[in-house]
Amino acid sequence: MGRSPCCEKAHTNKGAWTKEEDDRLIAYIRTHGEGCWRSLPKAAGLLRCGKSCRLRWINYLRPDLKRGNFTEEEDELIIKLHSLLGNKWSLIAGRLPGRTDNEIKNYWNTHIRRKLLNRGIDPATHRPLNEPAQEASTTISFSTTTSVKEESLSSVKEESNKEKIISAAAFICKEEKTPVQERCPDLNLELRISLPCQNQPDRHQAFKTGGSTSLCFACSLGLQNSKDCSCSVIVGTIGSSSSAGSKTGYDFLGMKSGVLDYRGLEMK
DNA sequence: AAACAGTCCAACCGCTGCGTA
């Protein structure tokens, strides 16, 4: 079947943007706001396809972009987030205000990869290069007991939005033997599907989860007091109708309503 | 000064997921 092209290629410019094109795009978005990328080029008088306009705006023209070198702190944060999220550049970019996914992706490929290799770390797996490859499993390393884990997971699989959580969790925690925590001791993203914490005497204080101590995702990233700090909130269950799920509260990467919402987490 | 190699990064391409009719 074949989809019609997103734009009439014969009548669109390609390649580097000119100053005039930039000005037109900026002026249009200032007046009309973002969105409707397909119709934007025509409305703005640009001989570009909507995709190209969107990319130019997001990666280069947006006023809130932070230009310039990455700081050491940003470097380390990118490494940690990559070890947890993989090549999810947009999610990583969501944690770095003023940085774009494209910028981070380029920076990763040009700087950080080499940096990790020099440290003897495989940038793909974040393991020592000489460490023998281990078979990946999809078992999720939760801090609850295995039986609870399995029960939780099986119940979670019942609904589509939960499947997203499972796949994300499986992606992040590739294997049981080497919890993420070990690789990033100071960035605790421990994943839990468990009973909601009932007693939390002190906000942001590490809370007990099945014998281990952990912080919520927001706090682990230094976002205490952010609206996504789940230390202060008894997080909801996955889906109101899930019987098994109702006894397995979740507190997973700041997700709300069963939808991954990394970007909603504000960076202080 | 010229040639070449390596690096950087803006932009493109193709795919995927979501919303809608």
Next chain:
DNA sequence: GTACGCAGCGGTTGGACTGTT
């Protein structure tokens, strides 16, 4: 349930730039 349009994402490309010989 299916087809389609659209926005967004990640991988890749290629031109510009910089350093080295």
